[in-house]
Amino acid sequence: MRKRSAGPVGAVRRAGPGDGGRERGVVPAPAHGDWLTLGKDGRLSLYAPTDGGLLRWTETAVGGPAWSGPHFVPVQGLTDLTVVQGADTYVHFLGRRERERADGGTGVDVVHAIQYQTGLAFTEWRSLGNPHRDPAQGRALGRPVGAVAADGTVHVLVPDAHGGLALRREAPNGKWRAWEDLSGTGIDTPPATVSLAGGRVEVCAATASGVLLWRQAAPGGDFEGPRGLALRPVPGTVVALETGPERATFFWADAGTGGVGAWREGDWPVALGGAPTGEPCARLRTVVDGYDSVVLACRDRDGSAVLGVGGTENEAAGFWWYALGESCRGVPALARDGHGRVVMALIGGDGTPKVARQEAGSGLTLTRWRSLED
Known part of the structure; x- marks a missing residue:
């Protein structure tokens, strides 16, 4: 498995009176993905989006029942948050972020952060960019989802402005590859992903006319498909x-x-x-x-x-x-x-x-x- 550097860490602090509704831990809706995770130390953590970032609760002992938190992790501009965990127990956070551009317009990018150990700080939020260079098309980017292969390789998938599916994933050296176009048509909601124990990743996306399925022929390889399925x-x-x-x-x-x-x-x-x-x-x-x-x-x-x-x-x-x-x-x-x-x-x-x-x-x-x- 590839070694990772912890890198710079982002702030994680107890939500307090200055955080508006966050002092009570009230959230409008859950995160997407696997937002309840089990750490290597046997404790559960729960993550939920809130204004200006996300909240985290953590079991104080293996099996509970008490929890600490909420702890506030700041990240501005998130419109969507997805949580995904790998077999190594590292927890990955993927977000769709909107920020004001220098020309006054709105720029959209995908951001990523990692929590390596239960209850500890996150890495910095790193921008993975946007598969579209045109700002108008970039604003049509959908919500990202993720899959972590058995070797720890992170895959980020997002519906693009053309109704297809875009992929960005890590290379064997730990750097990020360029965005890849997996094609497809009629995709306007995030796909489902599954990381198989043998190392391959599969992706399934629903459209108004059926289902599209992509599969890796071998671990770390290119994705084959999409193959259409007559499901509803x-x-x-x-x-x-x-x-x-x-x-x-x-x-x-x-x-x-x-x-x-x-x-x-x-x-x-x-x-x-x-x-x-x-x-x-x-x-x-x-x-x-x-x-x-x-x-x-x-x-x-x-x-x-x-x-x-x-x-x-x-x-x-x-x-x-x-x-x-x-x-x-x-x-x-x-x-x-x-x-x-x-x-x-x-x-x-x-x-x-x-x-x-x-x-x-x-x-x-x-x-x-x-x-x-x-």
């Missing part, structure tokens, strides 16, 4: 999870049935039920009662959080949904804590982060919700 996801709802050796399953909100759908190479699509909004599901692979299982979490049409559980690559045998009786904003997050228990996080209807943890015993039952502001 709601654009912006596709997520991916490695469910077998070098094999990904894709989940989405289905435009035809209104429920959640699942598909992987070599199988037919399967309807999983549920009633999601036009947002993606959080996803996690874990063991429940001794069975390899997939857990999904999303917000249903009445704004409440729901949890779904089924056998890994055995969706046709049944997928069970449970209403959790808690309103939430945006997409929940799922992770395992330092003791291997499933933890679900959400941003409550009042803008306060909350978590619930898997209880001991059979099945997947969650504890009562704990506000991180308690």
Whole structure:
């Protein structure tokens, strides 16, 4: 694995009275991606965007239940924040940033920062630029998403102004390659990415007419595709999870049935039920009662959080949904804590982060919700 330099660090401080609404840790909506992460030391961290930057909460001990925070990380101009974690446990932050240009117009670029250790400072926010040189086209750039390959190589993907997909990734020497055009058409929402244990990365993007899929033929290689698939996801709802050796399953909100759908190479699509909004599901692979299982979490049409559980690559045998009786904003997050228990996080209807943890015993039952502001 390539060695990284910690580099200059950005400020991380306790949010205080001078931070407006940040002293209470209230956020308008969650970040995108995996915004609940498990560090190498076994502690969970939760990240959420706020005015002028982002907020971070961290477990004070492995398995909780207490959390420290919120701690405020300043970064001006972010319109979107995506969190992605690699197998090395480093947490990467990708943002779409808007700033005033010298000519008075608005400039847009993609920025990136890293947190190497739980609860410690970030690196500086580095600009990755914009695939478009024309400022007007650059302002049409979409929200970036990321994937960290098994060797630690960071991949940044973003819908461009032409309805295609742009890629920027690290080179073997740690420097960033130039922007690459992966082509495609009709893409106006961020794609889904999956980093497979064998080192390859796959990317899936939904359009109004179907799905486009890109795959690396070998770790670190070029992306093949796009290949068109006759699936009907709601654009912006596709997520991916490695469910077998070098094999990904894709989940989405289905435009035809209104429920959640699942598909992987070599199988037919399967309807999983549920009633999601036009947002993606959080996803996690874990063991429940001794069975390899997939857990999904999303917000249903009445704004409440729901949890779904089924056998890994055995969706046709049944997928069970449970209403959790808690309103939430945006997409929940799922992770395992330092003791291997499933933890679900959400941003409550009042803008306060909350978590619930898997209880001991059979099945997947969650504890009562704990506000991180308690």
